[in-house]
Amino acid sequence: MTRLYRLDASAQEVAMRFGARQGEDSWQGGYVAPEHFAPVVTAGREFIAGPRPAGGRLEPRMTPRLWGVLSPPSSHDMTRRVSTVRNPDSPFWIGNLRNSEFRCLVPATSVMLWGSGTDYEGRRLQHWFAPQGQPIFAFAGVWKDEEVPAFALLARDALGAPRDLGCTAMPVVVPNEEQARQAWLHGSWDRAREVVERSPGDLVEVVR
Numbered sequence: 001m002t003r004l005y006r007l008d009a010s011a012q013e014v015a016m017r018f019g020a021r022q023g024e025d026s027w028q029g030g031y032v033a034p035e036h037f038a039p040v041v042t043a044g045r046e047f048i049a050g051p052r053p054a055g056g057r058l059e060p061r062m063t064p065r066l067w068g069v070l071s072p073p074s075s076h077d078m079t080r081r082v083s084t085v086r087n088p089d090s091p092f093w094i095g096n097l098r099n100s101e102f103r104c105l106v107p108a109t110s111v112m113l114w115g116s117g118t119d120y121e122g123r124r125l126q127h128w129f130a131p132q133g134q135p136i137f138a139f140a141g142v143w144k145d146e147e148v149p150a151f152a153l154l155a156r157d158a159l160g161a162p163r164d165l166g167c168t169a170m171p172v173v174v175p176n177e178e179q180a181r182q183a184w185l186h187g188s189w190d191r192a193r194e195v196v197e198r199s200p201g202d203l204v205e206v207v208r
Contacts, residue, residue: 002084002153002171005032005111006128007039009136011062014039014107017136018181020060027064032108034068034083040141040151043185044101060185065104065143066150084155084171085142088196096142098189104151105138105174105181110206113158116166127165129203131173140172140184140196159201172199 007014008029015022020041032038043060068081072092085093096102108130115125131137143151154172157163162170174180174195183191 002111002113002155002169003034005108005139005171006030007032007107007136008109009107011039014041014136015062018060018105018107018138020062022062025062025064027062032067035066035081037064037066039063039107040065040143041105041107041138041185042101042103042143060105066148067152069144069150069152070146081150082152084153084169086155086169088154088193093142096144097192100184100186100188100192102142102144103184103192104141104143105184106141106151106153107136107138109136111139111171111203113162113165113167113170125165127162127167128206129162129170130206131176131200132202132204134176137176138174138181140174140199154196156196156199160203161205162201162203165205170201170203172196173203175200 011022011025011027018041025039027039039062041060068083071080088097110128110130112126112128115127117125140154141151155169156172158167158170174184180195184195
């Protein structure tokens, strides 16, 4: 599954792409791996989790979050961090997903997925993918209000080129439409699920 992606864009470029307030995020581009901080775009309350105030939508803003949320109490290793959401109906995730202030856009410029083949040294092949025609795109993410606020990426079975190369799963890419992004950040869970279900599977392989 997804263990690495790139965001080769500055905080200012990301903020402009998604119409978000940059704030103090100083991201200058590079790799993102689990248990590292990365910019996400949220539309919830500024400093604490909780319902938005009545009377209108809050301005989307960029903020750093840690990739990987702490495991549920039932886990054998509660120090392990969970980086992806494969079952959005799980009791561990559904409360946050139903409350739109916990959904976020996770900006990226490409993502690495493991294929089924191996190289001449027997190592699994890495493949990098991105949606065609989108220099900066967004994954669907959800965050939890832990001691260190952290996020995870929604994932689905691989489709298209990733599946053809032996990848088993891929992150959910939010369709490149303002309506879809707003539905993910502000809509009911029913509307947000429609965004997930029509996530484009036509990622193309990019050269690294």
